[in-house]
Amino acid sequence: MDDTGAGDRTVTLKDLANELGIHPSTVSRVLHSGSDVARGAASVETAERVRDLARKRGYSPDPQATGLRTRRTQLLGVIVPRLSDLVLAIMYEGIEEAAAELGYSTFVMNSQDDPDEQRRKADIMLARRVDGLIIGDAHLDSNLLPDLTARKVPFVLMNRRVHGYPSATCDDTLGGQLVADHLWSQGHRKVSVIAGEPYASTAVDRTAGFIERWRSLGGNISDNDVVWSRFDTAGGREAAESILTRSKPHPTALFAVNDFAAIGAMGALRSHGLTVGRDVAVVGFNDTSLAAELPIPLSSVRSPMLDIGRAAVKLVQRVLRGERVEPEMLKPMLCIRESSA
């Protein structure tokens, strides 16, 4: 029976060396060389014996020791507003996958989108000596970001971008434009935007993309037609309520920059006796798994969340190598469903 993995007493490099009657440094060298040949690390024969025994004993190097020696932990810190936001949860799945492939492990922490918590969480991760950070909750007016730069902490942004920092995001401006094109072509002329939080580039870019395209199509839209809101269902409901009570003839279409806000808006519309899709069109953003499965399926801009997570890992890896990297924006796609068809 092989004693694979962490049993009672974990196998060390020295154990292997003793059993083979060679020096630990030789074992180390072999285990580090390209796994095919021993490229100068030891004789082919020795290398083979080492590798066989390592496999047999289920040797796995102690990351504490390796990290202490190499000053690299192979650890990545990830900070998100909240993992209970489906969008971030999926991006994190992308991160986990890509990180595992590259031999990194990831910590993830929730900041609740609160600047103090962001800083606290970043400090906890740095105290753990992560090699780098992936920040999924950047605020446009953040002062944490310049601080991290000053402290030479390697990091990239994900999900939300901030000018001057490397990031992996959806092309949110384009996403907003797609929605404007769609609603315009459906004949809508009076629309409102449930815009999300003004400190998040996702909200700002999606809204700006929509407005700019709407106007260039000849449409009319004023500041009053844009309601900033929280990203969750309750936030969307409140925003829709306020739109319905203050716009005398109600708009015929609503663009919510987030699926959850869109769902909340759908609830508000229903409370007012309006049928989504027939009386008022609704379009969301992200195309979370729920959108297509709702009682009234929701039109939504699909953002490549998994790929954004993967891209963030690749970016941070390049930053760790000392490369200069440019922001990366992945293309979204509009999915039209009953709520706006």
Next chain:
Amino acid sequence: MDDTGAGDRTVTLKDLANELGIHPSTVSRVLHSGSDVARGAASVETAERVRDLARKRGYSPDPQATGLRTRRTQLLGVIVPRLSDLVLAIMYEGIEEAAAELGYSTFVMNSQDDPDEQRRKADIMLARRVDGLIIGDAHLDSNLLPDLTARKVPFVLMNRRVHGYPSATCDDTLGGQLVADHLWSQGHRKVSVIAGEPYASTAVDRTAGFIERWRSLGGNISDNDVVWSRFDTAGGREAAESILTRSKPHPTALFAVNDFAAIGAMGALRSHGLTVGRDVAVVGFNDTSLAAELPIPLSSVRSPMLDIGRAAVKLVQRVLRGERVEPEMLKPMLCIRESSA
């Protein structure tokens, strides 16, 4: 300006010692003693000087070095089916909170509920030398669990329980009973259950609790009225479809053991021209934030997800101390809304 945290060159114990002209071991002793007095570690005066300088220099001990020396990493591994399942995401928030309070950091990985992945992820975490594991995706027929026990890996289950292992879960049986009481008292006599995955105790216990109570109330329910399904929206939709097509007079109430499945079922009902709440009652489980905000608000059993996460951390901590711990079941509560009122 204090150079707090990880700057260019991180401050070490030796740095502090040199600057104070004392031995590193003394610094270590002081920093370890109860933070008020130096309890035998050094003179009150020395202790104070050490602590002041540590604060001033932003000293934070290197966890790699500490871990290597103490053979404790203060790391916890968490395995969940998927973080994009809101239920697990919220439990993880509870874990993160409680773990941080106790000075633990947590890794979390998705297993997609696949036995091979569960094993792979557990191995990755053990290779990282986590002190213990919190397993949120246990299968009733798992053979990973006995293996971990054999390897003396400290772990607890969360969310789903398996007989013979410590766990923190919702009292799912009770939850099912609450739903049976409610639907019965509303006058329903023909009901179906969308039961979830048979390998998960959550599904099995909720379903069993419902059926057992239903029968004890004098109700009739056969195996045909129970449809096993995936936990997600699509799974709920498919299950409801199959119920509607095969039960000639359709049931007047549906109990889905998961809110997302319930939402899928609501969609299917609507497609069949049935109005949820009027034609067919629907009750879900977990009371995720969406339930109350849906266009037709969903009745749901509220499970204390955050507390379950916190409880899991406390349990695993006790296991790490070598205590024997009993399974813990937290009480759920039924929230009645328009979908079944």
Next chain:
DNA sequence: CTGAAAGCGCTTACAG
């Protein structure tokens, strides 16, 4: 091709 030594940053008996 392989061995021996030094050292990463800590903690912990052990002296004195």
Next chain:
DNA sequence: CTGAAAGCGCTTACAG
């Protein structure tokens, strides 16, 4: 009360 040493498990020049 404090110092000095050993060692946790690795990696990496440096010899030979």
